[in-house]
Amino acid sequence: MFDGVVPVGPWVSPRIRTGYAFRHAAGMIDEIIARLKAIGADCAPITDTASTFGYVKYAKAAKEAGLKAIFGVELAVTQSVNAKKPINDYWTFLATGDVGAINRLVMLATSQFRYEPLLTYEQAQMAEGVIKIAGNRCLLSDISPAPGLYLGLSPSSPRGQIIQAVKANLNLCAVSDNRYPTESDLSLYELVCGRNASTQTYPQHILSEEEYRAAIEAGRIPAEHADRALASARAVLGVCQARLRRATLLKPDRPATLRTLCERGAVVKGCDLADPVYKARLDRELSVIEQKGFEDYFYIVADVISWARKNMTVGPARGSAAGSLVSYLLDITSIDPLPAGLIFERFIDVTRADLPDIDVDFEDNERHRVFEYIDQKYGAERVARLGTVGTFKPKSALQEVGIALRIPKWKTDAVAESMIHRASGDSRALQTIEDTLTEMPAGRELMQEYPEAAIIGRMEGHPRNAGQHAAGVLLSQEPIVNIVAIDSRTGAAMADKKDAEDAKEGYGLLKIDILGLTQLSIFSDCLRLAGLPPDTLMKIPYDDPKAFAVLNDKRYAGIFQFDGIALKSIARQIDIDRFSDVVSITALARPGPLASGGTTAWVKRRTGQAPVVYPHEMFIPYLEETLGEVLYQEQILTIGREIGDLDWPELTELRRAMSRSLGKEHFDRFGNPFKAAAIAKGVDPQRIDKIWDNMCAYGSMAFNKSHAYSYGVISYQCMWLKAHYPLEFIAATLSHEGDPQVQIALLRDIAAEGYDYVPVDPEKSIGKWSVADRDGKKVLIGPLTGIKGIGPKAVQSILDARGAGLPLKPNHAKLLANPKTDIDSLFPIRDSIRRVCPDLTARKIFTEPTLIGVIEHMQDRDEILVVALVTKINPRDENEVIMIQRRGGKRIEDGMTASLNLQLADDSGTVFAKITRYKYDMIGKKVVDYGRPGKALYAVKGNLFKRSSLSMIMVNQIRHIGDLDR
Secondary structure, eight states, rough: OTOOOOSOOOOOOSSSOOOSSSOOOOOOOOHHHHHHHHHOSSEEEEOOBBOTTTTTHHHHHHHHHHOOEEEEEEEEEETTTTOOOOOOOEEEEEEEOOOHHHHHHHHHHHTOOOOOEEEEEHHHHOOOSSSEEOOOOOOGGGGOOTTTEEEEOOOOOOOHHHHHHHHHEEEEEOOOOOSSSSGGEEEEHHHHGGGOOOOOSSOBHHHHHHHHHHHHHHOOOOOHHHHHHHHHHHHHHHHOOOOOOOOOOOOOSSOOHHHHOOOHHHHTTTTTTTTTHHHHHHHHHHHHHHHHOOHHHHHHHHHHHHHHHHHHHOOOOOOOGGGGGHHTTTTTTOHHHHHOOOOOGGGGGOOSOOOOOOEEETTTHHHHHHHHHHHHHHHHHEEEEEEEEEEEHHHHHHHHHHHHTTOOOHHHHHHTTTOOOOTTTTTTTGGHHHHHHSSHHHHHHHHHHHHGGGGGHHHHEEEEEEEEEEEEEOOEEEEEEETTTEEETTTEEEEHHHHHTTTTSSSSOOEEEEEHHHHHHHHHHHHHHHOOOOTTSSSSSSSSHHHHHHTTTOOOTOOTTTSSSHHHHHHHOOOOHHHHHHHHHHHHHSHHHHHHHHHHHHHHHHHHHSSSOOOOGGGGGHHTTTTOOOBBHHHHHHHHTTTTTHHHHHHHHHHHHHHHHHOHHHHHGGHHHHHHHHHHOOHHHHHHHHHHHHHHHHHTTOOOHHHHHHHHHHHHHHHHHHHHHHHHHHHHHHHHHHOOOHHHHHHHHHHHHHEEEEETTTTOOSSSSSEEEEEEEEEEOOOOOGSSTTOHHHHHHHHHHHHHHHHOOOHHHHHEEEEHOTOOOOOOOHHHHHHOOOHHGGGGGSOOOOOGGGGGGSEEEEEEEEEEEEEEEEEEEETTTHHHHHHHTTOOOSSSEEEEEEEEEEEEEEEEEOTTTIIIIIIIIHHHHHHTTTTTEEEEEEEEETTTTEEEEEEEEEEEETTOOO
């Protein structure tokens, strides 16, 4: 094949696997590249098993190291893809001139998946545009000598096979059997690959030429075969010149200019573009979009969402796209950004090279139709789903190593509880477990006892598995398989978000997120039940006192986001009378503001408990809406622009720092110019340092207002529907909620307002929750699917019989005659207690029980009795490492170290309880021995312990009174 010329130069195995082989090999890309450099390689092949996920990162790393990246893949080859137990060989394929040749092979192999992606011998040998290197289980009878076809000569090659291959005139190619980078990485391989790990006696690391020759000699294979194989390998690497390709942006139809489409949209929406503010904003946005070459992206997204709005409920927006007037006028979003105070530059600015993310939600049970529309409209061959890569997180790596090294779980749990947390942009973001082991007491103690656990640090961030992104869709002008490999089983590209979108070093593919939101499906069902037009929510007022009353009356059930603990806890502290409150609470109910005191400060200002103050009067226009507190990233951007004279490239860096939580150390890069500009405008030089520090502190916790506003709109729409169409709203919500406990909370909400429900009506129930007249009154009717023993097929059979006037099947009639559901009672725990213990005094319980839901109004140390279901039983050892740390290193030496944590629940809420070590033997052990969490009912008496947001009962007495199922 090479005209007798023996290539010279350093040898490197054409078969190199990385961690992106997913459980078939181990090694981060930088570790692989470092090993290749160490052995003197001048090129860097990548041939992961049935995966090309590592291509982009590998190409970048190889370039930085001065190595030529060579792209390939390892695929299983068999005689028949339909065999019950196929005997597979593993071939390495290397792209010579076009990486698309590899992509098409992967697509073919994944379409023939049987236990793993497969090719037949015929398909493998017929493959074009690739070098083919067969493996050590190759059936020589099934291959013939051909240009570009080799048999791999590796340390694992059987001597007899090589001798036969030489007799058959097959070309040999020198390859190693690497599963990990260096000889010392065997343990890493075994941990990362788990059951997939296959350790052998022959070397499985990346070999130097000297190591390769020694391994071949140990296999008693003649040196001349190794010489020929090494020469072939050098030649093979020389002819592999394929490079990654960048996609061409899809060119859609352009029915008119973007400006014309925006002007048409303005007429429909009643937006006056003659207003100088709107005109200037539109001109600026269109100029940036044109300058960046993003017009086609807007045409495509507008087309997809326009179709969707005609066929399903579509959300107002998500993320920063709500800050775009162009998006609003094109009906991509439904929020006018100007009165909302949303900034276009939070979405796109002049420094942005990659396409922006326009995130919009669709009905979750209709979303598949959007994917189908995109395929039909733009051609399935030009569309793929986005892929994902899962990596080992600190705690999962810790767990895997703990199991492998047989470390007691309580010791690894102690390290997990003391885990250092870092922002994603921190330079040591992927070294959190490493630093935890060296800096934290629990970590140091673990390392002293189990020094081999240091390998955990190597696992953090290591590729673990691949999958399909739930929402991302990729598009290109040409067939997408020319750009990136596609897994035929899922239609997902073998690229994560960053690699797929990156226009400079990645594939440069257009990505659209088709996001599903259950709340939109609820809206659709509710509007249909209420007989309202589909566009009703686009026309409602946002100052309706009845809507605000839903939150003020604490009717949170079913209200988007406000049925969660964080938003609920803030909402109950204020009287909500404006839409901006809803937006503010959405932004404040996050760990940063809650933990830092920012949320508390805002609540005090909002309720008049604290004065509204500003850093300087110059800041009033930017902070007045939020009572002097910085809640939104947009406020930081505006202040930085208007007061600090920072330009948009600088502000973009600030925005990215906030989005990635890079923190104050990153913000400080812009401190000096900001301070100088602010002082020049009149800010006191003595106060400017503190002002800047406060901006950095709050900016690192600030939220994207565009997103808070958009989701605030959805929350308000829930409030409005619940205020005006409560039964229809709850019926729709119940139809999309499968948890009986959540359903009961919703039904209690309605019952408190005087509405009725029936769990099931044999004559009127259908497949979903509905609203019907019953005895002259509108009531909620539960679905047939709620009846125990009735599934979807039975429901359809009952509905068919009912519609045709035919008798029901006997078993269906029996179930309907005495239906049982999970929501027969709105107070199941109370009713169970009354059933098993109708008279508490008969058990010598004379104190009136307290409902858990009113504990928040009680005082610290109050004596309390609750009768409740024990939902969690958690025995603890007070000498666990984390406990000792909390006591400042003090161990308990008297032998009484067992204690018990419990979680109690009644129909009004949950509370934690603790049986201390002093009472464990007397009353706690009986609870542990009996067990049955989620079933056992107890009367619990003790004193209330209240610290900050924590309430706990310190148990003095506990008595079992029965079980739910008895």
